[in-house]
Amino acid sequence: MNKRFLSTLIIGFCVALSAYAQYVQTQKDENGWRLLIDNRPVEVKGMVWSYTPIGETYTYDLWSKSDDFIQRMIDTDMPLLKAMGVNTIRIFSAIPPKWVEYIYVKYGIFTVINDLFGRYGVSVNGRWYPQTDYSDKHTRDALIAQAKKTAETYKTTRGVLMYMLGNESNYGLVWSGSNIENLPMGEQNAVKAGYLYSLFEEAMKVVKDIDPLRPVGIINGDVQYIDLIKELCPSLDVLGINVYRGYVAFDSFYENIAKTLDKPIVFTEAGADAFNAILKQEDQFSQMLYFKSQWKEIYQQAYGKGRYGNIIGAFVFEWIDEWWKHYQNKDLSVHNTDGTWANAGYDRDFMPGINNMDEEWFGIVAQSPLTMNGINRRIPRATYYLMQDIWKLSLYDSSDVEVEQHFALLQDSLYLAKGLETGLQQQAKERELLSLSALDVTVGSLAQLNHDKILTDLASGIPIQQAFKFTTYAESNVGFKLTPAENLSGNLYLRTWTVAEPSKLYEPYPMYTNTNKNIDLYGANFTYEAANFNLNGYYHVGHASFENTGDLFNINKEAFDIIGYDTYGSKAPIALEFVGKNSLEGLQIIGGPEVYGSAKPQILANYYRTFPSLSVYIPEMELGLVYAEEFGPGTLPTKDPFNIYGPGRKASVYWAGKLYPFATVKAGVLYAGTEKVGLPYRGADGSQKVVGYLDTLGGSVELGTDMFRYTYLYGKYIYRGLVTDTNPAIVRGSFFTGDSGSGNRQEIQIGADINYSYFSFKPIARARVPLEGPADRALTQTYNGYNPPFYVFANRQSVEFEAVLTYDPEGATWFHEWNSDDIEGAPFAASLTGLYILYAGPTDKQVFKLADGTWTAFSGSLPEQRNLWAAGLRLVSNPFGELRLIAHAEIGHQGSTGQDTRIADYWGGSLKVRWGQMMAFGEYYSNKWLEPAWVRTFNLTYPARWTVDLSFGFTKPVFTFRTNRAGVKWAGWTFGPYSSDPWNAIPGTADDGKSYSELTLYWNISL
Secondary structure (H helix, E strand, O other), rough: HHHHHHHHHHHOOOOOOOOOOOEEEEEEEOEEEEEEEEOOOEEEEEEEEOOOOOOOOOOHHHOOHHHHHHHHHHHHHHHHHHOOOOOEOOOOOOOOOHHHHHHHHOOOOOOEEEEEEOOEEEEOOOOOEEEOOOOOOOOOHHHHHHHHHHHHHHHHOOOOEEEOOOOOOOHOOOOOOOOOOOOOHHHHHHHHHHHHHHHHHHHHHHHHHHHHHHOOEEOOOOOOOOHHHHHHOOOOEEEEEEEOOOOOOOOHHHHHHHHHHHOEEEEEEOOOOOOEEEOEEHHHHHHHHHHHHHHHHHHEEOOOOOOOOEEEEEEEEEEEOOOOOOOOOOOOOOOOOOOOOOOOOOOOOOOOOOOOHHHHHOOOEEEEEEEEEOOEEEEEEEHHHHHHHHHHOOOOOOHHHHHHHHHHHHOOHHHHHHHHHHHHHHHHHOOOOHHHHHHHEEEEEEEEEHHHHEEEEEEEEOHHHHHHHHHEEEEEEEEEEEEEEEEEEEEEEEEEEEEOOOOOOOOOOOOOOOOOOEEEEEEEOOOOOOOEEEEEEEEEOOOOOOOOOOOOOOOOOOOOOHHHHHHHOOOEEEEEEEEOHHHOOEEEEEEEOOOOOOOEEEEEEEEEEEEEEOOOOEEOOOEEEEEEOOOOOOOOOOOOHOOOOOOOOEEEEEEEEEEEEEEEEEOOOOOOOOOOOOOOOEOOOOOEEEEHHHEEEEEEEEEEEEEOEEEEEEEEEEEEEOOOOOOOOOOEEEEEEEEOOOOOOOEEEEEEEEEEEEEEEEEEEEEOOOOOOHHHHHHHHOOOOOOOOOOOOOOOEEEEEEEEEEEEEOOOOOOOOHHHHOOOOOOOOEEEEEEEEEOOOOOOOOEEEEOOOOOEEEOOOOOOOOOOOOOOOEEEEOOOOEEEEEEEEEEEEEOOOOOOOOOEEEEEEEEEEEEEOOOEEEEEEEEEEOHHEEEHHHHOOOOOEEEEEEEEOOOOOOOOOOOEEEEEEEEEEEEOOOOOOOOOOOOOOOOOOOEEOOOEEEEEEEE
16 A cells, blocks of 8 residues: 555545544645645635734734624625735634634634644743743643644534644744753754754644644744754745745745745745834835735745746735734834834835834724724724735746736726825824814712611601702813824813712722812823924823833832822923934933822933843843933922922932842942931931931842742842932732832842742732831921931831732733733632731821811821731633623731821721623722721721712723723712711711712713
8 A cells, every 4th residue: 555545545534524624734746835735726815814903902812702702703804804905814813714704704704723832922831931941841832732623623514725834923032041042042952953843844744644634834933944844844845934034035036935944835924014113104005015025026036937946825914903012011102113123125115223123013904093893993004905916817827928928917006096085084184283183071979878867757757758858060072183294282171060070988999179160171192203302291191210221229209199199289291202213222311390199290211122031141130220300399398298308319220130040130229329427316316316328328139039930039129228218119910019119218128039830929028127127207307407317117126928820721911910800711710818917016197288288297196016917819700702801809917007006907808890881889898998098197987988870881991990880889888987978068067977878870882
C-alpha cells in the first residue's frame, strides 16, 4: 500500500465522518502555487475583520454579546465585505463555530482560524503570563493543548479555510531565562526563535492529526528567521506574513522565500494607514496609492505570471479604524492622531523624528460616532472602492499584460471622489467652528420622608399619600466643540439648572450649584497639535499626574476629582500643559494658578525615559526627573495653613534597573525646597529647634528579586526630612491605604507580589516612625509667636499589615481598574482585602475647614491606638447571558481622623445587578462614616444607611455613570447618638432612632 493511496483513504474516511467540512489544499505546478477547495482554485482576497466599537478597547468581546447583537454586527459588515469582493476574513479572537458557518452559508465568506499561540500572553497551570516563554516545558505543553483544542473545535465546521498559529510571534521573543542570559543579545534571540519555531512544528503536527482536511500555517513578522522556519517547520503548508514595506516588497522578497522555503505564502496583513503625520489630516489618497502598488505586485508575483508564483493572496489590514490603539485604556472615544511607530517605506508622510504609522487609522472604512442599531456607522474610504475594482480581476487566471492593463484603467479620481463624498461630510461636521458635542439632561422629582412624622400622621388617621410631596428639579450639561483653526480644537461645557437638588442626604459626591444663578461655565479645554508637541489647556477638566512617568514622590497630583472640587466651588484644574512628541518624547511641562485641587500657583516639569537593555552588563533602565517651581505670597494660617510660607520648589530624581539575573533596584531622591529652612519648631521634648537644609531632603530605595517562581519579593526604605511633604498617592489595587506623602518620617516596608494560576496575593508590612514625635502642634495655632512648619498626623508612628488576595481568570483586564464594574469579563472574579494596625502612635492636632472656608484646628489630638482592622470583599460575576452581578462587603474596627477617640465598629455592603437593559442597585451600611472625608474627621456615624435604585436603560446601562436611563431611588438613614443633621432633614433634634429617607423618580438622556 503506497503513501498516496493511504493518504487518499484517510482523507476519504475524514470526509465520511464530517459531511460538512471542505477539503482545502495547496498545490504547485509549473505555473506556481494555488489554493484549492475541493479541487477548485480559490484566490485569497481577504480582510482582517476589525469590529471594536468606538469607546471600547482590546478587551472587547463581541462573542459574549447576545446572539441578536452578534448577528447585527455581522449583518452590518458582511454585506459590505461581500460587495467589495472579500472571500475570506481573519480575526484575532476565537469566533464560535456557529458564526463561522453563518458567515459562510449566508455570505459565502471563509474564515481563517487564527490561534494566537501565546503571542500576547499565555495561561499556564492557571496562571497568566503576559510574556510567553516558548522554552518552558509547561508553557509548551499548554500551547500544544491549546492548538489541539482549536483543531477539535473547528474540524467539522463549514467555512474554515485554514489554521494559522501566532501573529508576528518572532517579534515577541522577550522572555528571560537563565540558560541564555550570558549570551549576546543577538544570539539570545536566535536561541529563543529556535524554541518558538520548534514549538510551531509540534503544534502543526497536532492540528494536522486532528484535521487533515485543511492547511496549517504560521504568521510571521516579515521574513525574519526564514532559515529557521525551513529547518524546523517541515509540516508548514502556508507561510503567513505580516508585511509593511510601503509600496512594494520587491522581487528579492519573493525570491528569498521561493529559494529558501518553497512554500506558498499569503500576506496575513498588508496595507497602509489613512492619516498623514506631516499634514495632520486624513489622507485617503495616499492610502489608496499604497494599496494600489501593493496589490499590483501581489498580482504580478502570483500564479501564472512567470515570476515566482508563490503568493496565493493577501489580507487587507484592516476593515475599520480602531480608536483604542494609541492609549489602549484611555481616550477610547477620541480618534487619536499621534503615530505609534515610524516606517520610511511609507514616504508620503515620513520624516525623521516623526512616527508616521498611525495605528488608529488603518481601516479602509472609517467609524462614525453616530450609530445605527447600536453599531457605529461605516464610512467607506477611497481604498474600499479601489479594492472592489482590483478584485474583479482573477489573481490566478490573468496574464502579466492583463494585470498591466487592469491596473492602468483603475480610476483613482473616481474612488477618491466616492470616499470623500461620505468622508468629507463627516469631517465637515467635526470641523464646524461650533458644534454640539455633548448633551446630558436629568429631570428628577423628589419626596422627603420624615418617618417619625409619617407614623404620627398615620396614628392620627392622615393618609400616607399626603406624605409624598414631590419637588421637581432639572439639570442639563451641554458641551460644545470648537475648531477655530487647523490643529486647534477645544470644548466648552455649560451647566444649567432650575433649582439645586432638594436632597437633604449627604450625597457621596455633592454637586456644586451656585444658588445666585442658574447657569455656569462648568469647564473648558483646548488642544493645539504641532509636529513635536501638543499644547493643552484645562479649566475644570481633569488631567493625569506624573505617577507613571517617574514621579516617585507624587509631586504632581492627578486632577480628576472634579466633583470633589465642586464641593467648595473650586474650578481646578486651571492649567496649561506642554507634551513633547517625537524628538521631544518624554517631556511634559504643566503650570497654572491651580494645577490640581488646592495646589499653589506653580510650574512643573517632568522628563521620563526608558532605556532598553544593551547587554548583560547594561540592564534595562528607567529615568524620571521632576521639577516644580511655586509662586505667590504666603497666606494666613486660617486661610490656608499649608501655604503660609509662600513660594517654594521641589525636585526629584527616579532611577530603576534590573540587575541580572534576579535583582531589581528602584531608587529616588527628593529635594523639597528651602522656604522653611531656618524656621523654629517645638521638638517632641519641648525644646525649640530650627529647620535645617538636611530636613528638606528625602529618599526611597527598593530592592526586589524574582528569583522564586511566581513571586516578586521586595524591601523598601523611605526617609522623609521634616518638611518634605508632597501629595498623598492615589490608593489603587483595592488596598485601604497608600503613601501619605508626608515628611517627617522613616518607614520600612516588606512585601511580595505573588502570582500563581488565576490568583494574585500582595501582602505588605509597614513600620513607620516620625523623625520628631508629636508636641501638641497645630498648623493654625502659634507657639511663642510662630506657626509650626510641620505636624504629626498621617506620619504618626505605626506598625501595620495589609494584603490583597485576587482571583481573576481573565488576564486581559485588571480586576482593580477604576471602571472594572463595566469591563471585567470573567465568569467569576473576586478580591479580598485585609488591614491590621497593630499600633498607631499619638498625633498632633488635625486641622479642618469650616463652612465659611476658613481653617482651624481641633482642641485635642489623637492618642495612641492599637489593634485596629478592616476587611473588604468584592465579587464580580457574569454567570450567563446578559446577567452581571457585582457584590461588595466591608467590615471594620476603626477610628476618626480628627480628635474623637471613639472607635467605630461598622459593617455593610452593596449589590449591583444588570440584566439586559434593567439595572438594580442596593446598599446597606451600619455605623459607618459617609464618603466625604470630613464626616470621618468629625466621627459622625449612622446606625443604618441604605439605598435602593431600580432603573431601565434606554441603551445598555453602565455601572460607572447613571446616564440614559429612567428609574426610582429610595435612600435614607437613621440617627443615633453620634449622628448629625446639619441640613435639618428632621425638624428639631436628631435623637436616637429617628429616621429619614427620600424617594426620587428620575430620568436622564445623554448624548
